[in-house]
Amino acid sequence: MDKDNRHATTSFPPARILGIETSCDETAAAIVENGRALLSSVVTSQIDLHAKYGGVFPEVASRQHILTIYGVVEQALQQAHMSLKDIDAIAVTRGPGLAGSLVVGVNYAKGLALAEGLPLIGVNHLEGHIYSAWVYPVDVVEPPPAPRFPLLALLISGGHSELNLMYDHLTYEHLGATLDDAAGEAFDKVARLLGLPYPGGPAIQKAAINGNPHAFNFPRARLEGSWNFSFSGLKTAVLRVVRQFEAKKQELPVEDLAASFQAAVVDVLVTKTFQAARKYKAKEILVAGGVSANRAVRTAFLEQNEFPVHIPALSLCTDNAAMIAAAGYFRYALGKHDSLDMDVLPTWPLLPIEGRGSA
Numbered sequence: 001m002d003k004d005n006r007h008a009t010t011s012f013p014p015a016r017i018l019g020i021e022t023s024c025d026e027t028a029a030a031i032v033e034n035g036r037a038l039l040s041s042v043v044t045s046q047i048d049l050h051a052k053y054g055g056v057f058p059e060v061a062s063r064q065h066i067l068t069i070y071g072v073v074e075q076a077l078q079q080a081h082m083s084l085k086d087i088d089a090i091a092v093t094r095g096p097g098l099a100g101s102l103v104v105g106v107n108y109a110k111g112l113a114l115a116e117g118l119p120l121i122g123v124n125h126l127e128g129h130i131y132s133a134w135v136y137p138v139d140v141v142e143p144p145p146a147p148r149f150p151l152l153a154l155l156i157s158g159g160h161s162e163l164n165l166m167y168d169h170l171t172y173e174h175l176g177a178t179l180d181d182a183a184g185e186a187f188d189k190v191a192r193l194l195g196l197p198y199p200g201g202p203a204i205q206k207a208a209i210n211g212n213p214h215a216f217n218f219p220r221a222r223l224e225g226s227w228n229f230s231f232s233g234l235k236t237a238v239l240r241v242v243r244q245f246e247a248k249k250q251e252l253p254v255e256d257l258a259a260s261f262q263a264a265v266v267d268v269l270v271t272k273t274f275q276a277a278r279k280y281k282a283k284e285i286l287v288a289g290g291v292s293a294n295r296a297v298r299t300a301f302l303e304q305n306e307f308p309v310h311i312p313a314l315s316l317c318t319d320n321a322a323m324i325a326a327a328g329y330f331r332y333a334l335g336k337h338d339s340l341d342m343d344v345l346p347t348w349p350l351l352p353i354e355g356r357g358s359a
């Protein structure tokens, strides 16, 4: 299959990357061309398997990855009408995540790389979330604009909430992070308090549609003087209201509580991100991670004229392998290959490049 010049990424060599993601409870594979053009993406979720445990059961997750990974990778190749002969490198999530889950993807990627004589690229899952914001379907008429640096990246996922200043591809300055719960975790915990199903983010978004965001004046932890976040006080404030209603045996106003909670989270995320973008003279803002799927979050960032905003397609906000292939492409293009004795890094933070285990 010919490589399409329309999708070339300025000054980087053309390449098709097969991405593999198994950091938690999704087994995913995808093929991305030149770091941005999506040729295929397959994601299988284990949510139903873990529901009875009330969270992800690590051993169940890793064994399920073993059962699914072969079929998922085959499907990604078929969707793109390709074989491994059309692929230039294998990118795989090396961390952070559950060790037993990461090991399945990493070993599978090693097997493919060895068998096909392809470079192996270990990718940071958080870097993957960031790169998801620039991925677009290969058949678009006009590819959306590429990033302009410096860029302020807000990462809001199930396990992380952080602000990073990005100076160039793969080059970050960490500004701040949550001191307690991640934004997605706060959505999940508050959903449980309100009797809503897991994952809590989509459930709260749905309940909030008919709720009044001003019904409860929940606290906004601004943490002035730092770029950190804190969501545990907000969660406790919701709990206190829930207890008051329970004590009075009154029906819980779930829709108003969901809308008011969501408004408080959005307010804090937007305020701090814009403050940081102004302070560091960022040219653009990027928002990524599962919580970037939230409609109120998207509206707040997209319906303003101060900064251009990159935000992933809805299907690429939560875990997927397109983001791993996309980030992997830039590591590949910059010659950052890994060896076949690469280990997983379950607690790998998104650090400046000098601090990386594999750089």
Ligand SMILES: Nc1ncnc2c1ncn2[C@@H]1O[C@H](COP(=O)(O)OP(=O)(O)OP(=O)(O)O)[C@@H](O)[C@H]1O
Pocket: 024, 096, 125, 129, 156, 157, 158, 159, 160, 183, 184, 185, 187, 188, 199, 200, 201, 202, 205, 289, 290, 291, 292, 293, 294, 295, 317, 318, 319
């Ligand atoms: N529409 C939504 N509104 C708010 N939150 C959402 C929405 N959709 C998903 N989420 C939240 O996103 C989180 C999942 O995102 P993601 O897959 O990026 O996290 P993760 O991979 O578990 O964590 P990490 O990437 O930090 O390791 C969950 O907490 C979920 O509730």
Ligand SMILES: [Mg+2]
Pocket: 125, 129, 157, 158, 290, 318, 319
């Ligand atoms: Mg994730």
